[in-house]
Amino acid sequence: MTPIPHWINGRPVPGSPTLPVYNPWLGEVAGEVSVGDGAVVAAAVEGCLRAAPAWAQTPPVRRARILFRFRELLERHSPELAQRISQEHGKLVSDAQAALQRGLEVVEYACGIPNLLAGMYSENVARQVDSYALRQPVGICVGITPFNFPAMVPLWMIPIALACGNTFILKPSERDPSAAIRLAELWQQAGLPDGVLQVVQGDRTVVEGLLTHPQVAAISFVGSTSVAQMIYRVGTAHGKRVQALGGAKNPMVVMPDADLDQAVAALVGAAYGSAGERCMAITLGLAVGEVGDALVERLIPQVQQVKLGEDMGPLVTPQHRQRVADYIEQGVQEGAKLLVDGRQTLPPDAYPQGFWLGATLFDQVSESMRLYQEEIFGPVLGIVRVPDLNTALDLVNRHPYGNGAAIFTRDGGSARHFVTHVQAGMVGVNVPIPVPMPWHSFGGWKNSRFGDLGIYGEEGIRFYTRTKTVTSRWPEVGSQVRREFLMPNS
Numbered sequence: 001m002t003p004i005p006h007w008i009n010g011r012p013v014p015g016s017p018t019l020p021v022y023n024p025w026l027g028e029v030a031g032e033v034s035v036g037d038g039a040v041v042a043a044a045v046e047g048c049l050r051a052a053p054a055w056a057q058t059p060p061v062r063r064a065r066i067l068f069r070f071r072e073l074l075e076r077h078s079p080e081l082a083q084r085i086s087q088e089h090g091k092l093v094s095d096a097q098a099a100l101q102r103g104l105e106v107v108e109y110a111c112g113i114p115n116l117l118a119g120m121y122s123e124n125v126a127r128q129v130d131s132y133a134l135r136q137p138v139g140i141c142v143g144i145t146p147f148n149f150p151a152m153v154p155l156w157m158i159p160i161a162l163a164c165g166n167t168f169i170l171k172p173s174e175r176d177p178s179a180a181i182r183l184a185e186l187w188q189q190a191g192l193p194d195g196v197l198q199v200v201q202g203d204r205t206v207v208e209g210l211l212t213h214p215q216v217a218a219i220s221f222v223g224s225t226s227v228a229q230m231i232y233r234v235g236t237a238h239g240k241r242v243q244a245l246g247g248a249k250n251p252m253v254v255m256p257d258a259d260l261d262q263a264v265a266a267l268v269g270a271a272y273g274s275a276g277e278r279c280m281a282i283t284l285g286l287a288v289g290e291v292g293d294a295l296v297e298r299l300i301p302q303v304q305q306v307k308l309g310e311d312m313g314p315l316v317t318p319q320h321r322q323r324v325a326d327y328i329e330q331g332v333q334e335g336a337k338l339l340v341d342g343r344q345t346l347p348p349d350a351y352p353q354g355f356w357l358g359a360t361l362f363d364q365v366s367e368s369m370r371l372y373q374e375e376i377f378g379p380v381l382g383i384v385r386v387p388d389l390n391t392a393l394d395l396v397n398r399h400p401y402g403n404g405a406a407i408f409t410r411d412g413g414s415a416r417h418f419v420t421h422v423q424a425g426m427v428g429v430n431v432p433i434p435v436p437m438p439w440h441s442f443g444g445w446k447n448s449r450f451g452d453l454g455i456y457g458e459e460g461i462r463f464y465t466r467t468k469t470v471t472s473r474w475p476e477v478g479s480q481v482r483r484e485f486l487m488p489n490s
C-alpha cells in the first residue's frame, strides 16, 4: 500500500488517519492518503507566511526563471506522471499525457509574467502629478481541485498564482492525490523556495479549515456544483476572493447541414473520452430536424465499437461506477430509449476486476428527465430531438448549467446566431470540446461557475493580484507650496 503524504515546507509529511486510494484498472486499493486536520492546515499556513515576504519581493523575471525550469522538468517527467495519474484515476496514459500538455501550456503562459504584470502609467494627471497602477500579490491562495484532472487543474492555478508572487496551498482530490506530491517535488527541483507551495491532503474537514482561515486571501475551486456553491458562499462570507467552477451538462447541437461524419466522430470522442469524466464532455446531442434519424443510425455502431481499455479506461471508484449505472437504470425508467447499454460491455481480459462501464447511448431524451438535467460524469450520451435551431437554443439556455456548448453546421449564419445567443461560457463551432488556450480564460456561466473571474489567462492574473494605484507628486525645485482645502483636481 503506497502511503501518500502531505507536502509542507519542502518535504513530505505523513499523517493519519488515512483514506484508501484505488487502482481502478485492478479494482483494488493501492494507496493510502493522509487526511489533514487543523494542525496540518496551521502548519501549511505558517510555512506560507514565513516564505511569503521574500517570494513576493523576488523580481518577476526571477520568478519566471523558476517557471521555465519547472516547465522543462514537467515535460521531462510527464510520461512518468501520466502513468501515475492513469493508475489512480483510470484514464488512458495517452489521455493523461495530453492533459499534462494542457497544463504545461499554462506554465508557458505564466513564464511571460514580467510582461503580464506590467502596470499602467499616466504622466501629468495634474500639474507635477503622475499616477500609476501596480499589480501586487494577494497573499496565501488556496486551490481545491477535483479528481478528474489531478495534475492539469492544479496547473491551471499554481503557475499563475506563484508567478504573481503569491504562496499557494493545494488541496487535491483524495481520490487521486499522488500527482500533486510529484508536482511539488518538481517545483522544488526547479528552485521554488520551500514553503511557497504546500500540499495538504484530505477531505471536507481540511477544506473547511482552509476556507475559514483568517490568513487565507483567495480560494480557487474546481469541482461539483453543490460544493462550488458552498465554497463561494462560505469563502466570500469570510472575506476571501473566490472563483469556484462547478459541474456541467454540455450540449452539442447538430444541424441538418452538418458534416455528419465529423459530427458523429466528435460526439463519440467528446462523450466517451476519459469515460465521460470531463467537465467539458458532451453529454447531450441535440439533433435538429431531419438529421436525428441519420445521426442515431450512424452513432449506434460507433458507440458499440468503443473499446474498454483502448478508447477509454475504467471509472474512478466502485461507488462512482455504481452511481453512473444507476443513472442508466433511471433513464430507462424515465422512458428514454436505451440504444447501447454499457452495463453489458465485457471488461478487457487483462483487467477483469476494474471499475468498467461501457459506452452508453440513449435516444428520445427529454427535458424533464434526470438523465437530461443532472451531471452523470460517466460514459453516457443522450440524444434529444428538436425541430429547429431556436428550440435547441431555448433548451440549452434553460439548462441550469452553462459550461461548454457546441454547434455543428456548415452554415455561418446558424453558427453566428448560436454563438451570439447561447448562454454558456465556452462555445465550440464544429469543435466539441472548446477548452480555451491559456491566454484566454476558462470558465462557464450559470451553475457552472460562481465568482466573476475565470481560471488562467488575463482573468487569472487579475484574480491572483490586487491593484494598487499610486498618485505621486515631485514638485520641481523652487515651486510654490500651497495648502489645499478643496477636492484636488487638475
Ligand code: NAD
Pocket (backbone or CB within 6 Å): 144, 145, 146, 147, 148, 149, 153, 171, 172, 173, 174, 202, 203, 204, 205, 207, 208, 222, 223, 224, 225, 227, 228, 245, 246, 247, 248, 278, 279, 375, 377, 403, 444, 448
Ligand atoms: P467534488 O466536488 O466531489 O470534489 C472537488 C474537491 O472538493 C475535492 O478536492 C474534494 O475533496 C472537495 N470536496 C468534496 N466534497 C466537499 C465538501 N462537502 N466540502 C468541502 N470540500 C469538498 O468533485 P469531483 O467529484 O472530485 O470532480 C468532478 C466534478 O468536478 C464534476 O462535477 C465536474 O464537472 C467538476 N469539474 C468542473 C470543472 C470546470 O472547469 N468547471 C473542471 C473539472 C471538473
